[in-house]
Amino acid sequence: MSETIRIGGKVISRDKLYGAIDQLLLDRSKGATQAEVARVAGVSRSFVSNLETLGEVRHGARIALIAFPVSNGDQLRELAEEFSLDFALIFSQDERLRAETGQAGDLLNQLLDTLVELNDYSAVIVLASDWRVQTMKRLLDSDVIGIELGASPLHSDIEVDVSHLRGVLTGIVEGTRDGSQSHQGQATGTTRRMSERGRRVRKAWDQLKRQ
Numbered sequence: 001m002s003e004t005i006r007i008g009g010k011v012i013s014r015d016k017l018y019g020a021i022d023q024l025l026l027d028r029s030k031g032a033t034q035a036e037v038a039r040v041a042g043v044s045r046s047f048v049s050n051l052e053t054l055g056e057v058r059h060g061a062r063i064a065l066i067a068f069p070v071s072n073g074d075q076l077r078e079l080a081e082e083f084s085l086d087f088a089l090i091f092s093q094d095e096r097l098r099a100e101t102g103q104a105g106d107l108l109n110q111l112l113d114t115l116v117e118l119n120d121y122s123a124v125i126v127l128a129s130d131w132r133v134q135t136m137k138r139l140l141d142s143d144v145i146g147i148e149l150g151a152s153p154l155h156s157d158i159e160v161d162v163s164h165l166r167g168v169l170t171g172i173v174e175g176t177r178d179g180s181q182s183h184q185g186q187a188t189g190t191t192r193r194m195s196e197r198g199r200r201v202r203k204a205w206d207q208l209k210r211q
Helices: 014-029 034-041 045-055 073-082 093-101 104-120 130-139 162-173 197-208
Strands: 004-007 010-013 063-067 087-090 123-129 143-150
Touching: 010 014, 014 034, 014 045, 034 045, 063 073, 063 162, 073 087, 073 162, 087 104, 123 130, 123 162, 130 143, 143 162
Parallel strands: 063 087, 063 123, 123 143
Antiparallel strands: 004 010
8 A cells, every 4th residue: 555645635645646756757867858748747847847956966967987996986986976976887906806707798798888878978087097098088979087097907906086086076067177187187088989889899898808
């Protein structure tokens, strides 16, 4: 039995209400206009707008964070949650190796799909070895902000300067690039068009996982 609440003469089903809101937001995330979802749900467009405003935690660019191998992954995940990042992939060296020796095929297929999806992001922050950073820049059409953790190959975890990364994220969220310097002060953002995307992504990832 669904949980209900009485408001005056009305009995409201919370499950029904939450389900309707979830469907409304899902349709919006898939590209439907406010007017379209409002018409389907039988509400006003202004209701949809107010609902989105009520739940908004961040406005602006789609941002992704990729970091490995790092020793303070929990801190980076907390930071990603604090800034409501759209995507975060954070590994220690042991986590990466376990993933690759486990269901490697499934993992790599998921990561390949993710790499293609990341081309639609406004900014992708990559914290990795110098070789991996450059490879990600070649893979992605997005603006890649590279923070080099050291020379490739990296065999041990690196502790990321969380305060520095916070500055980078703050700069992006506020629409500036003041914080987008590398760990050694050399990070740059680039945008590069890929050709024959599927073939090149798979080939580059095969090289990337060996470094």
